[in-house]
Amino acid sequence: MKLTVTIESAEHKFKPILEEFFISIFDENTLSSHGIDHHRRVWRYSKELFIIVARQKPPSFTHLLPKLIIASYLHDIGMSVETGIRHGKHSRDLCLQFLIKNNLLLNEFQDVLDAVENHDNKEYAGDSDVNDLLRILSVADDLDAFGFTGIYRYSEIYLMRGIEMTDLGILVKKNAAGRFANFVKEFGFEDDYILKHKKRYEILVKFFEEYNNQVKGYCFGGSTPSGYCGVIEMFTDILNNKIELSDISRDPDLYSTDQVICRYFKELGSE
Numbered sequence: 001m002k003l004t005v006t007i008e009s010a011e012h013k014f015k016p017i018l019e020e021f022f023i024s025i026f027d028e029n030t031l032s033s034h035g036i037d038h039h040r041r042v043w044r045y046s047k048e049l050f051i052i053v054a055r056q057k058p059p060s061f062t063h064l065l066p067k068l069i070i071a072s073y074l075h076d077i078g079m080s081v082e083t084g085i086r087h088g089k090h091s092r093d094l095c096l097q098f099l100i101k102n103n104l105l106l107n108e109f110q111d112v113l114d115a116v117e118n119h120d121n122k123e124y125a126g127d128s129d130v131n132d133l134l135r136i137l138s139v140a141d142d143l144d145a146f147g148f149t150g151i152y153r154y155s156e157i158y159l160m161r162g163i164e165m166t167d168l169g170i171l172v173k174k175n176a177a178g179r180f181a182n183f184v185k186e187f188g189f190e191d192d193y194i195l196k197h198k199k200r201y202e203i204l205v206k207f208f209e210e211y212n213n214q215v216k217g218y219c220f221g222g223s224t225p226s227g228y229c230g231v232i233e234m235f236t237d238i239l240n241n242k243i244e245l246s247d248i249s250r251d252p253d254l255y256s257t258d259q260v261i262c263r264y265f266k267e268l269g270s271e
Contacts, residue, residue: 003054003062007047010065018073021098026080032238032245033156034076038144043072045140052190053132064133067112071137074098075119083160085120092117139186142179147200148268150176151207152245155235166215168232169208176204207231207264226258234261 019036028035046068054061078090095116099109115134119141145153154172163171180201188194211228218229225233234255238245248255249269252262 003051006062006065007050010069014066014069015073017102018070018098021101022073022077025094026077029241031079031083031156031160033153034079038076038153039073041144041149042075042137042140043069045143046072046136048193049136049140049187052187052193053136057132061132067109067115067133068136070095070098070109071112071115071119071133072140075116075137075141083157088117088120135186139183142183143197143200145176145179146197146204148203148264148271150200150204151231151264152235152268154204155232156239159232159236159239165220165229165232169212169215172208173205173212176201224258225256225261227260230256230258230261231264234265 022036022039026035050065050068074095075091076087077094078087078092080094081087081090092113095113096106099106099112111131111133115131115137118134119137121138144150154176155168158168158171180198183197184194207228211232214227214229218227220229220233225231234243234248237243238248243255248265252265252269255265256262
């Protein structure tokens with residue numbers, strides 16, 4: 001109960017000003033997969049992971065909560081500047097602006113700035129045990145890369161980075177495998193929690209296995225997108241602002257008669 005109250009206190013103090021700051025900077029129309037909803041989900045996963053880690057820590061560990069919510073909400077805000085590998089550095093700079101704007105002592109939040117800048121290091125180099133903030137943030141971000149949401153998140157950012165259609169599924173599977181392996185390494189002692197997200201990871205893997213099989217003979221740019229490659233084609237339409245993701249998810253039958261496409265967007269909407 002006490003831990004729940006502490007989490008709620010951190011949310012009461014920081015969530016409104018974090019969301020206001022994020023929305024004032026980030027253009028959802030440019031990169032909706034990494035917008036405010038992504039950061040809300042990462043905060044939700046961060047809370048779950050924090051509770052798991054806190055069981056092994058002294059009561060003073062709750063001092064991490066204000067730092068964790070700030071890092072969760074601002075780790076990808078730098079994608080408003082650049083969607084490439086330097087977005088962590090831009091996120092750090094914008095996080096620094098947030099700290100200054102809200103009169104927070106910078107010397108007390110250096111670990112937040114470091115975690116924000118380095119959260120996307122998917123080589124998982126270094127000893128994460130000495131930095132619980134980075135450990136939790138990185139895994140929480142990884143968890144949001146699984147499931148039907150993860151399929152969209154990966155696809156949008158990889159398409160924006162100019163990844164070839166034939167390479168897309170291969171690179172997604174490789175990156176996601178590293179994320180899941182690190183998740184198991186860090187939290188493998190929580191069997192039920194691992195199983196829950198393993199199912200979401202397998203949804204992503206199965207989708208891109210089917211995509212990789214289809215892409216070998218698929219012709220992009222046709223009049224009737226179909227199958228798993230058709231889902232990716234729909235994502236390109238979203239990127240080109242022809243249609244809105246929320247509109248498709250709400251009623252996919254209006255946009256396609258293909259069963260795979262309709263089923264995917266219905267699952268995405270439900271998730």
